[in-house]
Amino acid sequence: xxxxxxxxxxxxxxxxxxxxxxxxxxxxxxxxxxxxxxxxxxxxxxxxxxxxxxxxxxxxxxxxxxxxxxxxxxxxxxxxxxxxxxxxxxxxxxxxxxxxxxxxxxxxxxxxxxxxxxxxxxxxxxxxxxxxxxxxxxxxxxxxxxxxxxxxxxxxxxxxxxxxxxxxxxxxxxxxxxxxxxxxxxxxxxxxxxxxxxxxxxxxxxxxxxxxxxxxxxxxxxxxxxxxxxxxxxxxxxxxxxxxxxxxxx
Ligand SMILES: [Zn+2]
Numbered sequence: 001x002x003x004x005x006x007x008x009x010x011x012x013x014x015x016x017x018x019x020x021x022x023x024x025x026x027x028x029x030x031x032x033x034x035x036x037x038x039x040x041x042x043x044x045x046x047x048x049x050x051x052x053x054x055x056x057x058x059x060x061x062x063x064x065x066x067x068x069x070x071x072x073x074x075x076x077x078x079x080x081x082x083x084x085x086x087x088x089x090x091x092x093x094x095x096x097x098x099x100x101x102x103x104x105x106x107x108x109x110x111x112x113x114x115x116x117x118x119x120x121x122x123x124x125x126x127x128x129x130x131x132x133x134x135x136x137x138x139x140x141x142x143x144x145x146x147x148x149x150x151x152x153x154x155x156x157x158x159x160x161x162x163x164x165x166x167x168x169x170x171x172x173x174x175x176x177x178x179x180x181x182x183x184x185x186x187x188x189x190x191x192x193x194x195x196x197x198x199x200x201x202x203x204x205x206x207x208x209x210x211x212x213x214x215x216x217x218x219x220x221x222x223x224x225x226x227x228x229x230x231x232x233x234x235x236x237x238x239x240x241x242x243x244x245x246x247x248x249x250x
Contacts (some may be wrong), residue, residue: 031097032111033075034099037051039053043106044104048210049122059222063100069227098230100230101198102199105204123203126208129202130186133179135196135198136183136185136186137182146228148234153177156222159221164202174240196249
């Protein structure tokens, strides 16, 4: 059992022993939600000219709300898009129990095709679509990172979201079925002192998927799936409220 997990169990155990609902307890595991990229370096540009940062911000804010609805204290990192460095992200997450970095995927330069949208010369690729997840073996809790990633992936697939396997061409799988990949060098994951996952929500160069990724109802649905997965992962193995007393009933 890792130090991190002992600490979470200890805190949750204290909350349960005090007769508190874990879901509303200040002792519940805290999560950091990182908005990928910055205003100055906003990542890829979508098929219709929107920055990846704008997509990341929408999903990260919605995910933070979904986690708060489940009783988790949440720290939203880089909401203003002004964070100084990649290392500053895990530093900003310090003291939380889990870090998820929210991104949207693109394709390689040579896979792009030109097109025009509303008078703008842009590019696209419709060959790939879907989400994927990344973990680092240089993170101090790779096992918990993989577990949470695969539970998020499983939950999303159960809801009908289909993952992409395009990243399997370059990144080894930690879990093939749920499109969880190793990406050891990712700074945000490797410098984190807590388990960490990078989530790619979909491919913004895909003209159909871009529209889905901008749809508010679908963003809420995806955030709900991720939050449900994280809740399952972080509370895994803990007794439900009242379970300790249940055996003592006459
Ligand atoms: Zn990104």
